[in-house]
Amino acid sequence: MAKPLIGILSRIFTEYDKDINCIERCFVSMDYIRAIENSGGSPIIIPLLKDEESLKKLLKDIDGLLVPGGIDVNPLRYNEEPFEKIGFISDDIDDFDIKAIRWTYELRKPILGICRGLQVINVAFGGSLYQDLSLKSGYRINHWQKAKKDTPTHSIDIKTGTRMFNLLGSSAIVNSYHHQAIKDLAEGFIASSLSMDGIIESIEKVNDGYVLAVQWHPEMMFNSHENMRKIFIDFIEECQKQNKGEIS
Template identity: 40%
Template sequence: MSSKPIIGISGSIIVDGSGNFPGYKRAYVNNDYVESVIRAGGVPYILPITEDPEIIKEYTKTIDGLILSGGHDVNPLLWGEEPKKELGEIFPKRDNFEFLLIENMLEEEKPIFGICRGEQILNVYFGGTLYQDLSHKKDCDVRHNQKTTPSLETHTVIIEKSSQLYKVLEEENILVNSFHHMAIKDVAPGFEIVALSKDCVVEAVEMKDRNIMAVQWHPEMLSKTNKIMQKLFNYFVSISSEE
């Protein structure tokens, strides 16, 4: 292994709305993921979407750790629910890609860090369910889709003191940004809920024996100015280099 661990970041596809190639598909990740990994001493690799199992196997052999990035809603058919009216845009090809990535990372026994959609897809992969929209959750009255300024912390998260997350952040109460309308409903077997918002939305889970952690907010959008959030990437890069 190289001296700097290679961190794969699951990619997405954006359709170019303007310029010379309107309607053209581009493979991408938000650059904040790239910068957070570099600041942590890792080498970021963007993993373009494919459903070819051979290519995905090569991805996971090459990388030392995987970040599952944010994005589309997860297809509710994956946990046996019909789509409800409030469901946002889904991208089943990406769900399939990320399921295969997770499966191969588990085989390789390498760490995974899920962010936002990344937390949701991990929970569904391991047999949990999601709220298709937070309006379906009783007593949910915190704004979890803040609409503005990605780098602004808007709601409180309370962290379980016995968790790995607490060891990493060394804080019991943190402020996070929030750009989600889905959230974990039934947590998957093997996952521990380690952080909640004040209206009891699951904000972080972990599976310690498998080096999997996931958060519902977007630390990569905060980490440039917020030292606590950068610690998540520093920790993840450090465990990715341990094998």
């Protein structure tokens, strides 16, 4: 059986150089590529396209979509004005991510979201975000660790009966690099895990289609933590089952 083709949505890096001026480059972090290829998938980078026909063509060709980390989602997407602690935002990247997520979901192909991926999936399906964790009242733990990228720093409680529970069991310790989090969870999803300060650390679509997303970075923990490999292997196995469909 052929390996499933996994599209990874790219990000934009603007290089400032005194000789070249600012050059925009399209990239995907190597950890995502390695995690997919070491889990039995064939990764392919999807460039930040504006042409809808070209994007749909690529989404029809892939067997699953990985929505990686990145900058903040524009709060106007969930009907909020920007708070002063909002980070970098880009309408081009929001348009690209949200279209790719909705069309891939229409095709009922599996979607795995990581970090911003979780946040933009929640917004694409009608949910909202805390623009900064300081806006959530009460006890808070550190969600931006000062430690090596594969160091697990905070624990999560995983809800019984969820897909994440089947993969990781009732608890896990994860790495953490986020200053935002889900506020209102999109309809049709459940929060499959929470940190000790009540932040939603993973979500999954209930019943209809495979959409699974995590707030931490399992791709950075892939080599050193066997449990994190299970998330990618589960996603790749699900992609293997897919038949190619049509976008309406």
